[in-house]
Amino acid sequence: MLVASRGMPQQRTDPNGESMLETTVVVIGGGATGAGTFRDLCMRGVPTILLEQGGLAHGTSSRFHGLLHSGGRYAVGDNDSARECIEENTIVRRIGHQCVEETEGFFVLTPEDDPDYVQGWVEACAKAGIAAAEVDVHEALRLEPNLSPAIRRVFRVPDACVDGFRLVLHNAMSAQRYGGRMLTYHKAVAIHQQNGKVCGVTAHNTLTNEDVEIACSCVVNAAGSWSGRIAALAGLDVAVSPDRGTLVVFNHRFTSRVVNRLHPGSDGDIFVPHGSITILGTTSTTTDRPDDTIPTTAEVQRLLAIGEPLFPDVRNYRILRAFAGTRPLYTPGNASGRKASRGFHVVDHGSEGLEGMVSIFGGKLTTYRLMAERAADTVCKKLGVTAPCRTAEEALIPDPDKATLALAARHFPMAGLKIMADRLGDDLPSVLDAAKAKKENPLLCECEMVSLAEIEHVARDAATHSLTDIRLRTRLGMGTCQGTFCSLRTIAALAEHNIPLDIPPTENMRRFLQERWKGLRPALWGIQAREMELGRAVYAGVLNLDGAAHEQNC
Amino acid sequence: MNKIADVLVVGSGMAGLVAALSAAQQGCSVRLLSAGMGSLAICGGTIDLLGYVQGNAIADPWQGMTQLPEEHPYRLLGVDNVRLAMDSLRKTLEDHGWPMHPAIIDGHDGNTRLPTIMGTLKPTWLLPPGVEPQTLATAKNILVVSVEKLRDCRPGLVIDQLKRYKEWADRTYTPALLPSPFGEAHRSISALDLARLADRPQTRNWLLDNLAQFAGNYDLILLPPLCGSRADLALQQQISAIAKCPVVEMLSIPPGVGGLRLRDVLLRAMKECGCTFIENATALHAEVHDGCCTALQVNASGVVERQAAHAFVMATGGILGGGITMTPGTVQETVFGIDIPAPQDVGQWSEQDIFGNHIFSHMGIRVDSAMRPVGHEATPLWQNVFFAGRTVGGYDYAAEKSGLGVAIATGWQAGRMAARAALEMNGKQQ
């Protein structure tokens, strides 16, 4: 068995010339749990490689409503989960404030909800340690003027909003600072074992179609909705069922707080403000595919109908797009949907005859850190590592100093500066240097205020292959125009400044627009239909991107 | 103001302006209402007629028209009428000092594939003065120019992408980035900012001096649309003379410098015809009696005004312009409330491929050959109501590259037919 020395994962070339890596632990899954486990192990000094089949947060961690739960939602049904939520909520605000908007949340009783539910809910919140204070309805309407004037009661809870993608990114950045190595667009295709012990993983690079062998002594299966598939690679079975949830993104921030309906958890009853947009979620349907993420019109209409008692104008707000993700529900004995537990489970497969294999599943993004801690504890115990978990104490990324921020204000639009600094984290100083060195630093994406320097910085990152990767890091193309103007500007700037992406320019744009299209289609009406016609006018009508697909043949 | 106009045109995009002119040329009094500036403000300066039929590139748009489905506006009008419409527009353009022309191949006019600011080629039909298809085909030594801080056009991308076309691969390209004339600017500059510099004799030298340095070294200069925002032939000639080679503007994204030139000409022509232009007036509802429309109710800054006329041309711009309203499960023409058939499930309105053959992209009013909306029996719903431009169904301007062509053809016909209807009604009343 190979055990890597402490420190960085080692790279070497085997006699056949194939790429060969050595490490102690391979974490499979670049979502919140995986990246959190990756960070935790690296901070404890365990050599670790993270594998992700797509880009970071390709799965569920970027496909949810972005609510950092206070726990209020689970207080009645699952008080233990609720307690975990409020504890972790407090920790994540502290260690990841760049990923969190401290908006607070309202639980709102509408005329359609059962008033008798309230008393039990208040008591359950108290039991879980969640501060839930009643707010006068008039005061609530003053604070959130778009709420329905018909609402009956309002409670204030410490909900917050979290940028799932950024949280994953910052965990990964932190892990890399501690020596971890990350391989995105690498799909785990085999888990090797010897004498009942894990000894390696084969990863397939989906961009180059090459395989990479990684020798290791431990594998953490943190693949979320895909964890059943990963377990199967090792001949194991886990009780995880993907559960599909669809969400709607609105063009503007019509609520400045998270707004929940005060009733037993149901579809479509949470509004989450998220930077410049608002998200409404979530539906719940059982699915057999973890990548069942194409939203439907019926789901969108259902969400609007359920959201209406809270925000009566919801049908007049412009829908930018819809999207879907799959929850990895822990379903022993085939519990499903909302009845399934939101708790999480760490399974040491040693008891099933495979030493070194640990799976973690269930749970929710709010408790990702705790899940990672438990998974890392299990691994460390096996490896005899005694270093304690420090992920709750240390900030994910350091804050930029005041001087850097002051300098940045000279090179970036003021309004966009804070959000840019938050999403860049560690990278701000180098982006700033790049901006200083340039004659120009225009906004390439005006809807989300993303500048050339930031885009170029992200484009140069080894983990960036496509416009979509840039979008996830920067929010390029995620605003009003959904990529109509910015994708051309970005592709043009990268070509001009010799920063080629793996995918050639026109193809890259087509894929990017296609990805945006997927989310536009189910809500093709109102103003957004006009926006889409403008996009078609530009990309097909003027630039002939459709014709060029067949005609650019050199 | 409550005098009844002969023809009331709604919309000031290409279809509306052409309809207004076409009706005025028949001797009618024309009033044109506009909510917003019309799509020419975001259009390019060439005129597409027909570039693709069912995804196949078409060299001869007239030939291509015969392959279109029967419900296509070109088929409803007939090739001869489309030709008359185009001739009429070309004459207007020529009379106002902006002669546009198509490529002539073996004695027939046809499409020209013009470079875009993305370095792709797009087939288009009428070219602005100074653009010669022959030069585009034969130029070997090409200068691709843009301007510092102009985000929308970067020579690097243009050259990379042009080289991916066989007929453009084997040529020599030189990129050039002109210094920005604006210095420190609080906002990003657009081609329109630069074009406006070229409009004014006092600031024009920036462009002329910069192009002069390349004079004689190239067969062709490609640049973004910055050679003036008005239809100024002398300026175009001056630019080419200074560069000592053809200077061709690449097709570009909004703001539509080239479209502004067309709008400039058409507004001048309309003014000469005595058309009345009412801005910022949104048509809300139609008053109809006995198979005729008598007036439109119009929102004029919060007050509903009645605009009466003998005939009406609706050139309201389809989905983008608001002439077609899409709500979950239903599609309607906005002013007359005409139902447009659509599947109940919005998911069926489009295909999964963004550039697929979508149902919604053909959605619009079904019209007869006179551009009157028709009901189930194919009979006109009203005798004096005519539609033009994208609110008419049966075509996909983006995939076909037929946007301005259909706007001109349907606008010309709708204006002409509305004039005829108005004169008849006038006759009846007298």
Next chain:
Amino acid sequence: MNMHISPDKCIACTTCVVQCPVAEATTKFLGPRMIGPAYERFRLLGLAEDASLHYCANCKNCDISCPQGVPVSSLNMLARAEQCRHHSPSLRDWILGHGELMARWLRHVPAPLKNFGMLNPLTREVLDALGIDKRATLPAFATQTFRQMFAHIRQPGHKRKVIYYPGCYVDVYDPTTGVDMVWALNRAGYDVIVPNEVVCCGLPLVSNGFWQHAHANAERNLRELAGWRDKGLPLLTGCPSCALMFRTDLLEYFPDLISKYGPCRLEDAQKFLLETMDDALFEATSTAPVVSQHVIYHAPCHLRAQGNGLPGLALLRRIPGVNVDNADAGCCGISGSYGFKKEKYDIAQTIGSRLFAAIRESGAATAVSECGTCRVQIRHGSGLPAKHPVSILRQHLEGLH
């Protein structure tokens, strides 16, 4: 307060950027699409305001050109109000926003003295230091206010009556235009009532950031006018900016007042006169000899924004002897007090340069426009005298040459 208008209608098509006269004149301004709907999405997030917001002239060309009906200028004015709540506007902006109030304070000072006080070179240096450009031509106080003059005009005793809202420009600086308007309305068969309680419509206050003062003015005006409206009397004004303020802006700015009093949508008096001519109540004929006159007409942006076309131009075309050209050369640049401001004077002159050239090249000896400050700017930029259409009407029909 902290009001917001949904930015959802904007599809980022850039049409407003094409039509914005300020964006055309200077790259210091971020442009209507960015300052309006794009920034609004970030204002809702509580992020910092863009430094160039103050460059918006509130000329409404963005609203006129927008195909999607985005109230861009109102988004900007609400943002400015919010900004001014945190950072008080300057003394200069107070002065420019409160012309009517100052006139009221100084009402007992004789006009020549007031004008000497305000317009002498020394004061102009002081004002220049405060930020009112000394090159700008400031309007002079009239000897008598319009309302003082109106008090001496006996109404003919027609059965039909109209309410005439003069607006502060006519009242304070240009009473003759108001008197001409009263003459025209009388001639059309209407007695004219000028309510005593009404004050400035508040547009200069909004443009300069005095939101609460504008609210107070609006309340006073609506309270007064709603009564007349409910009696069924037509509410007229000759000033396009006042009309637009009452027709659309107040509804977007002060929904609380609208729900209290209902809207009082002032009608364009020129349109009203034209309709009286159509209805043969008013014949544009004269016993005076026809004198031919070539004039050039400028359409104020706030008139174009009303969606009624150019009734003032149509009115001029009905006057025997008057040969009128439509300049059709865009915004004059003044936007109320915008063009008086030191940092905006050059921008305003650049914007107006096309109009000035069109006026000079027309060969006309007189310019005509409904808007008072447009006329100030035209006189300043082109050197031609500038009048209101009703003044031309009266001059010809009464033979006052």
